[in-house]
Amino acid sequence: MKIIVFISTLLICTTLYASNNEWEGLILKKILHSISKHQEIAVYSKNKVLVDELKDSRFIHIVEDCTKCDFVLAKDEVNNSCQKPTIVFSYYDYLHTPTAVGVFFWQKGRPTIRFSEKRLRSFHLHVTGELSKFVSTND
Amino acid sequence: MSQQTTNKKIKIGFVQLGIIIVFILFVGSLSYSKYNDTLHETTKSLNEKIIYFHFETFKELEKIFLNDTDNHFLQTVIKEKTLRRNFEDMMNLIRISTIQNLFVVAKKRDNEYYFLLDSEQDLKKRANIFEPFDPLGNGWNRCYESKKPQMFYHTKNKDLWITIIYPIVENNQTVALIGADISHQLDINMEKKLQDFTHFFFWLMFLSIAFFALLYLLTLYFRRKYYDSYRDPLTQVYNRKYLYDVVIKKLSRSYQLFMIDIDLFKDVNDTYGHVAGDYILQEVARRIESLIRNEDSIIRYGGEEFLVYTTTLNHKQSLEFAERIRKKVKYEPIIYKDIVCHITVSIGVNADATRDKSFDEMLIEADEALYKAKLAGRDCVKMSK
Numbered sequence: 384m385k386i387i388v389f390i391s392t393l394l395i396c397t398t399l400y401a402s403n404n405e406w407e408g409l410i411l412k413k414i415l416h417s418i419s420k421h422q423e424i425a426v427y428s429k430n431k432v433l434v435d436e437l438k439d440s441r442f443i444h445i446v447e448d449c450t451k452c453d454f455v456l457a458k459d460e461v462n463n464s465c466q467k468p469t470i471v472f473s474y475y476d477y478l479h480t481p482t483a484v485g486v487f488f489w490q491k492g493r494p495t496i497r498f499s500e501k502r503l504r505s506f507h508l509h510v511t512g513e514l515s516k517f518v519s520t521n522d
Numbered sequence: 523m524s525q526q527t528t529n530k531k532i533k534i535g536f537v538q539l540g541i542i543i544v545f546i547l548f549v550g551s552l553s554y555s556k557y558n559d560t561l562h563e564t565t566k567s568l569n570e571k572i573i574y575f576h577f578e579t580f581k582e583l584e585k586i587f588l589n590d591t592d593n594h595f596l597q598t599v600i601k602e603k604t605l606r607r608n609f610e611d612m613m614n615l616i617r618i619s620t621i622q623n624l625f626v627v628a629k630k631r632d633n634e635y636y637f638l639l640d641s642e643q644d645l646k647k648r649a650n651i652f653e654p655f656d657p658l659g660n661g662w663n664r665c666y667e668s669k670k671p672q673m674f675y676h677t678k679n680k681d682l683w684i685t686i687i688y689p690i691v692e693n694n695q696t697v698a699l700i701g702a703d704i705s706h707q708l709d710i711n712m713e714k715k716l717q718d719f720t721h722f723f724f725w726l727m728f729l730s731i732a733f734f735a736l737l738y739l740l741t742l743y744f745r746r747k748y749y750d751s752y753r754d755p756l757t758q759v760y761n762r763k764y765l766y767d768v769v770i771k772k773l774s775r776s777y778q779l780f781m782i783d784i785d786l787f788k789d790v791n792d793t794y795g796h797v798a799g800d801y802i803l804q805e806v807a808r809r810i811e812s813l814i815r816n817e818d819s820i821i822r823y824g825g826e827e828f829l830v831y832t833t834t835l836n837h838k839q840s841l842e843f844a845e846r847i848r849k850k851v852k853y854e855p856i857i858y859k860d861i862v863c864h865i866t867v868s869i870g871v872n873a874d875a876t877r878d879k880s881f882d883e884m885l886i887e888a889d890e891a892l893y894k895a896k897l898a899g900r901d902c903v904k905m906s907k
Contacts (some may be wrong), residue, residue, distance in 0.1 A: 445674075474653050490649050490656075492622075492623070493653055493657075495655070495656045519634065519654070520632070
């Protein structure tokens with residue numbers, strides 16, 4: 384009985400975790416495709432969860448070397464040494480990271496996306512498609 | 523009281539069981555539907571009251587915001603950090619447990635929303651001033667334009683939620699929106715209760731049906747046992763115990779007794795053996811049984827003696843009936859394997875039996891008539907008087 388309960392709990396948790404990650408992965412892929420100039424995108428991230436979310440994509444490749452990437456995904460710690468366009472995951476990091484071209488975070492249970500027009504321009508990037516409405520001129 | 527009665531009773535039992543199950547299902551479904559409706563109605567009415575209560579609270583909150591900022595809400599809140607903190611503390615105080623998020627947002631000229639106030643005290647979850655707010659759905663813009671409170675249901679993290687948006691209107695213009703995400707706990711609880719009741723209901727239905735089915739099978743089993751105890755195992759007609767336990771207790775005011783004896787049965791047994799004798803007994807019983815009605819009874823009274831009990835025949839009819847039995851046995855020989863047996867019976871009839879006299883007395887009269895038939899050379903019918 385205990386084994387059944389344990390397995391059921393594990394299954395439920397895995398399902399919930401997978402479904403949340405699935406959402407985040409989809410949004411992230413959409414963000415990267417919206418701002419990338421190329422179809423093939425090289426991404427650098429130290430965060431294993433983010434890497435897992437993206438690894439099923441055909442066009443997004445995870446690279447080990449920060450200098451060889453098109454975008455950096457910085458979730459836990461932000462490293463500016465690469466000087467590559469960065470996507471961050473908190474509004475605080477967005478405000479305080481000069482290379483942060485965009486941010487994606489959950490606020491009050493709602494997904495929030497912002498792009499900085501000024502910083503995008505500095506990397507010669509621009510947002511295409513339906514996410515262009517999240518480009519802000521104020522930041 | 524005939525042999526066919528058992529089968530009839532079993533059939534009636536099936537119908538009764540069916541009626542009971544249909545009745546249980548009907549009453550159960552009715553009460554389930556009633557419970558479901560009541561629960562939904564109560565929840566709906568409670569929800570309406572809760573939403574009304576929130577609207578009233580936000581109305582008061584709007585009044586305080588406008589009074590304390592001297593009708594310059596937006597400018598004052600942006601400028602004065604202390605006042606902002608006071609407002610947020612106040613919002614935190616009125617944030618009851620069902621309100622997950624309570625905040626105030628405003629709109630920039632470029633139609634982007636930003637947070638102005640947030641009741642959240644946890645720094646990790648808190649939205650700071652000017653932090654962007656991406657509204658989901660058109661409710662927020664609708665509220666801004668119409669200056670009327672809005673409410674919509676949505677799912678968040680797989681749960682049901684209500685978002686209430688209340689406009690802060692200053693000089694007939696919406697300057698900000700109070701937003702509240704209310705956990706739809708009531709509906710969740712209701713759904714859970716309904717689910718619990720559904721499980722309980724289906725178990726109840728299942729157990730009730732199982733109980734009645736078991737009861738029915740047990741009844742059937744004991745009834746079978748009961749009837750088997752009154753049955754002669756060889757001929758499957760009633761036995762002598764049945765005569766004294768059942769028939770004698772339900773005697774009609776006037777009745778008829780037919781004592782039937784197979785002629786020279788001992789010779790048959792001696793000539794063809796006991797197996798053939800048993801077969802002949804079975805066949806004679808079957809032939810007599812084919813002539814009687816449902817309300818009559820045939821009893822194996824002794825070795826080769828049968829007693830037929832009827833209730834509605836007069837003297838003449840009794841004689842005719844006894845003759846029919848005699849002829850039925852006689853004119854069609856009984857064939858056992860290759861042996862053709864010409865069997866005859868002698869019948870003694872008491873056509874005037876009455877309840878006023880003892881049954882044994884009536885039986886003796888039938889037996890005496892049978893004795894007379896034997897004396898008269900067998901294969902004949904004799905009346906008692």
